[in-house]
Amino acid sequence: MTATWQRARAVADAVLYEGYLLYPYRATSGKNQSRWQFGVLGPPQAAELGLGEDDTLSAQLLVSPGPDMALTIVVRFLQLQHRAVERDTGNGFEPVGELTVGGRTWLTWDEAVECEVSFGPFCESELDAPQTLPIIVAGGRDVEHIDGGRLIRTRTELHAELTVRSEPDGDLLRISLEIRNTAAAPADKDTAIARSLIGTHLITAVTGGEFVSLLEPPESAMDAVGRCLRHRCFPVLAGPPGDTTLMLVSPIILYDHPEIAEQSEVALFDSTEIDEILTLRVMTMTDEEKAQARATDPRAAEIIDRCDAMSPEALLNLHGVLRNPHADTEIRSLIPEVPAGMDWWDPLADTAVAPSIDAVLVNGVRVSRDSRVRLHPSRRADAQDLFYTDKVARVTCVHETVDGDQQIGVVLEDDPAAEMHDWYGRYLYFAPDEVEPLSEGTAQWK
Numbered sequence: 545m546t547a548t549w550q551r552a553r554a555v556a557d558a559v560l561y562e563g564y565l566l567y568p569y570r571a572t573s574g575k576n577q578s579r580w581q582f583g584v585l586g587p588p589q590a591a592e593l594g595l596g597e598d599d600t601l602s603a604q605l606l607v608s609p610g611p612d613m614a615l616t617i618v619v620r621f622l623q624l625q626h627r628a629v630e631r632d633t634g635n636g637f638e639p640v641g642e643l644t645v646g647g648r649t650w651l652t653w654d655e656a657v658e659c660e661v662s663f664g665p666f667c668e669s670e671l672d673a674p675q676t677l678p679i680i681v682a683g684g685r686d687v688e689h690i691d692g693g694r695l696i697r698t699r700t701e702l703h704a705e706l707t708v709r710s711e712p713d714g715d716l717l718r719i720s721l722e723i724r725n726t727a728a729a730p731a732d733k734d735t736a737i738a739r740s741l742i743g744t745h746l747i748t749a750v751t752g753g754e755f756v757s758l759l760e761p762p763e764s765a766m767d768a769v770g771r772c773l774r775h776r777c778f779p780v781l782a783g784p785p786g787d788t789t790l791m792l793v794s795p796i797i798l799y800d801h802p803e804i805a806e807q808s809e810v811a812l813f814d815s816t817e818i819d820e821i822l823t824l825r826v827m828t829m830t831d832e833e834k835a836q837a838r839a840t841d842p843r844a845a846e847i848i849d850r851c852d853a854m855s856p857e858a859l860l861n862l863h864g865v866l867r868n869p870h871a872d873t874e875i876r877s878l879i880p881e882v883p884a885g886m887d888w889w890d891p892l893a894d895t896a897v898a899p900s901i902d903a904v905l906v907n908g909v910r911v912s913r914d915s916r917v918r919l920h921p922s923r924r925a926d927a928q929d930l931f932y933t934d935k936v937a938r939v940t941c942v943h944e945t946v947d948g949d950q951q952i953g954v955v956l957e958d959d960p961a962a963e964m965h966d967w968y969g970r971y972l973y974f975a976p977d978e979v980e981p982l983s984e985g986t987a988q989w990k
């Protein structure tokens with residue numbers, strides 16, 4: 545497996561298990577009583593009957609094809625596995641919700657099994673007509689004998705299908721992908737989730753061509769991207785920046801080239817928490833609570849064990865990383881240098897960040913304090929922004945966030961209170977692409 549695939553799979557694994565088990569990782573917790581995850585494809589009619597989720601996930605991708613283009617599709621999801629605990633009575637076995645023997649506890653619980661089905665590679669001509677490909681995952685029943693009883697693990701057979709087709713869109717190729725659960729309609733919620741595909745997502749790979757970013761497409765592909773449809777998913781470029789051979793069709797909103805933070809050493813599954821906070825919470829659980837979590841699921845036991853064994857250095861690493869917001873930016877040459885031996889975030893280095901004299905390039909024009917600009921609000925960060933369209937303003941400051949985003953502070957020229965706003969710093973803020981630099985002689989209105 546190449547490094548590019550490994551990186552994509554690491555993110556895909558995080559997607560696969562996001563929400564699988566929530567803190568405090570115990571079966572007795574109300575939020576763990578039902579399977580709450582992204583990308584659940586329920587059986588037909590489950591959503592209409594109020595028993596489960598929609599049965600379909602679909603997306604359209606764009607490929608810039610070469611002469612020998614080939615497409616490979618990997619469908620990944622979890623299959624629910626019910627684990628029943630039975631106690632040995634001496635004359636047979638009887639179902640119990642919990643069994644404790646020799647200080648170890650087992651609980652009745654719904655686990656999950658990873659499933660992965662690959663299709664292709666398909667050449668361009670093979671996709672001219674829609675292809676509907678079956679996905680069948682066998683059910684099963686496994687018995688594990690333990691002291692004082694046994695564990696019965698059962699899985700329901702899963703049925704689904706992948707439909708893939710292509711059509712030209714100018715010089716590009718639009719690839720349509722749809723996964724649909726084709727199992728029998730469920731009678732109740734337990735049946736619905738047992739027949740569901742959980743955490744469903746796709747990894748698509750292309751050779752002899754390249755995928756087009758749907759988030760930041762080139763100007764030539766803007767119209768084609770606008771024609772692409774998706775349902776219950778968010779396709780993004782996977783792999784490292786610059787790589788265009790992999791696309792992750794995720795049920796979670798991501799950005800292009802997502803990656804797992806190097807500081808995150810433990811998969812915690814809980815999408816509502818920050819790693820550091822969640823790790824500290826796990827560490828403060830009582831021994832009894834940790835034992836219950838370990839008895840709930842092997843993956844919960846791994847979380848508890850790894851958090852307990854985490855070194856102070858690893859825990860400190862979760863606290864955050866400081867990055868220089870001015871590194872490698874277009875305006876770097878306009879920003880005063882930080883004194884030698886001083887970090888950019890040091891209060892004594894504040895002269896390196898001076899909004900009143902900093903500048904930003906807009907359409908090749910240097911914009912700084914006292915520059916005149918015409919406003920073209922596009923982000924609508926504030927409901928009042930629409931009233932500022934085409935207004936002329938005077939720049940008061942240029943700021944840059946720690947993420948490298950730039951903001952231009954302005955006051956309106958025709959605002960009677962402009963001087964007062966400037967005096968106490970009550971500015972309106974816009975991104976560089978929302979302002980148009982004006983020369984001194986430009987009229988106030990178009």
